[in-house]
Amino acid sequence: MVFDRLKTLLATLLALSLAAPALAQQEENPWAKVQRPSSQQSASIGTYTNGCLAGAAEMPMRGEGFQLVRTGRNRHFGHPDTIRFLEEFSRRVARNDLGRIQIGDMSMPRGGPFNSGHRSHQMGLDIDIWYSQDWRAQERPLTEWERDNVSPVPLADEQEHRMLEENWDPRVPKILRIASEDERVERIFVHPTIKRKMCELAGDDNEWLRKVRPWWGHNYHFHVRLTCPEGDRTCKPQRPPRGDPCGPDLDWWFSDEFYAMLRGETPTPERPEPKPLPKQCQQVLIAP
Known part of the structure; x- marks a missing residue:
């Protein structure tokens, strides 16, 4: 049943990406x-x-252990709990000699749907963090031009599902483990090939990989999703991840069935009608 839901979701997303106007x-x-x-x-x-x-x-643009990138998009806002998480997470990364993380897309000033690039990131609890750590971000604050033009380094080939070993950074699993073991983190999305490599490296010590989920894209960044803020009744949580952290759901991403879906060789469902945003969002949009 889990596989069926996953396949339906992936087919629907493919239909949206191919048929729906941005x-x-x-x-x-x-x-x-x-x-x-x-x-x-x-x-x-x-x-x-x-x-x-x-x-x-x-x-903030820069702090202990972090530097924002692509700030010209105006997507560096979040729930206050998200800001606290990022500042604390970045400090832990830096104090474990793992470098300075580069933070990309978060949410827009009042959340809501982006023009392009993501379906999520709508309520201030999603963060994209680049795997690469540009040397300029280590030594000094990036200029405005650098923030918007620095290029990320992919760790996996998005089409062929293979690792780009020349770009692999052994700090990546350590950084991801710090995030995964934080109780505020709901999910971490990575490219399936990167998840498979980390499962191979972890061996039997893989329980921390339960929150790390394979998803297409995410070959140059990992996506951290936080749990709903405590006491926030307007936020709808996800179901906790279940099953073997490195089991059959990961293998499926390398199956003939998945590649057929990716190539458009299997039927995709009709494009679903977009759901209206919650009623409270209209007040958020017009509030001072």
Whole structure:
């Protein structure tokens, strides 16, 4: 049953990516036009793929163990709990001599759907962190031009599902383990090939990999998703991950069935109608 749900979800996402016009091609996306957070009490509203963010906090450009990149997109906002997590996580990475992480997309000032690039990141609890650590980010603050033009380094080939061993960094599993063992983390998404390599390296010591889930893309960054903030009744959580951390659900990503789906050789479902955002999101959008 788990496999059936996964296959249906993947087929639906493929249908959306192939058939649906990007929001960037549509006339209006009011969420992308808002430049500042609302002055409301902080709340993550809805779901990770259909929600918004009230009372967001802005992530600093640079701090102990971290540097923001691609800041021209105005996607460096999150729930205050997300900012606290990132600052604490980055310090742990730095104090374990694992370098300075580069933080990419978070959420827009009031959350909501992006014009392009993600279906999630809508309620301030999703963060993209690059695997590569540019030397310029280690030595000094990046300039505005550098932040928006520095290139990430992929660890896996997205089409062939093979590791790019020349780009592998042995710090990656250690950084991911710090994140995975934090109780505030709900999921970590990585490329299937990267998950398989980490399972091979971990051997029997793989329980920490339960939260680390294979997903397409994510060959140059990992995606950290936090749990709903404590006491926030407007946030809908995910089900906890179950099963063998390195079991059959990982093997399926390298099966003939998956490659047939990826090549468009299997039927895809009709494009679903987009769900309306929660009613509270309209108040977030118009709030001062």
